[in-house]
Structures are given as C-alpha cells and as structure tokens.
Amino acid sequence: MHRSELPLALIADLLDVPEDDLRNLISERRTVHDETTLVALTVAEAARRIGIGRTKLYEYVTSGEIASVKIGSLRRIPAEAVNDFLARRLTVSDFGTAA
Numbered sequence: 001m002h003r004s005e006l007p008l009a010l011i012a013d014l015l016d017v018p019e020d021d022l023r024n025l026i027s028e029r030r031t032v033h034d035e036t037t038l039v040a041l042t043v044a045e046a047a048r049r050i051g052i053g054r055t056k057l058y059e060y061v062t063s064g065e066i067a068s069v070k071i072g073s074l075r076r077i078p079a080e081a082v083n084d085f086l087a088r089r090l091t092v093s094d095f096g097t098a099a
Contacts, residue, residue, distance in 0.1 A: 008026075014071075022054060037079075039052075039078065039079055040071075040077065040078055041074065041076065041078075042074075042075075043068075043075055043077060043078075046066075046081075049082050050082060050086065052083070059073075060085065061075070061077070065085060066081055067081040068086070069079070
C-alpha cells in the first residue's frame with residue numbers, strides 16, 4: 001500500500017457504509033472494468049474535463065451549481081456531478097446554435 005492510500009476501513013467509515021459492502025463493490029468493479037476510475041476529481045481535473053478554468057469552476061461550486069464535497073482540507077467534485085452539471089445546462093435551444 002502506498003503511503004498516500006487510505007485504509008479501506010477508514011474509507012468505509014467516512015462513507016458510512018459497511019466495509020464488507022465496500023470490498024464487494026470494489027471487487028465487482030474490478031472484474032467488470034479491470035481499471036481504476038476516479039469517482040472524485042480535484043477542481044483542476046473537473047475544470048479540465050469541462051473545458052473551463054479553475055476560477056470559473058470555483059464560482060459554480062460556490063453558487064451550488066456544481067456539487068462538491070470537502071474531505072479534510074481538500075475539495076473534491078464527484079465525477080457524476082460534472083455530467084449532471086452539463087446535462088442541466090443542455091437545453092433544446094442549444095442544438096443548432098452557433099457558439
């Protein structure tokens with residue numbers, strides 16, 4: 001285990017889920033995808049995925065337009081929050097409109 005990795009028991013406790021359930025979920029995901037996928041992104045990673053700057057993303061976080069979570073002193077954006085944010089901004093009028 002790398003020094004930066006949290007013990008699975010601590011992660012389960014932070015998520016308020018039984019450790020066995022978390023182990024089963026991880027096991028299922030590895031057999032299906034066999035890859036590591038981030039479920040929470042840094043602000044810089046989320047901004048890069050959307051194609052905007054960090055400052056603009058922080059504005060969206062502050063306004064509540066994009067969900068985020070604080071883990072200790074770290075701010076993380078759930079990966080699905082990026083998709084949810086974009087889906088909310090996508091409207092029928094966006095189609096066929098020039099940038």
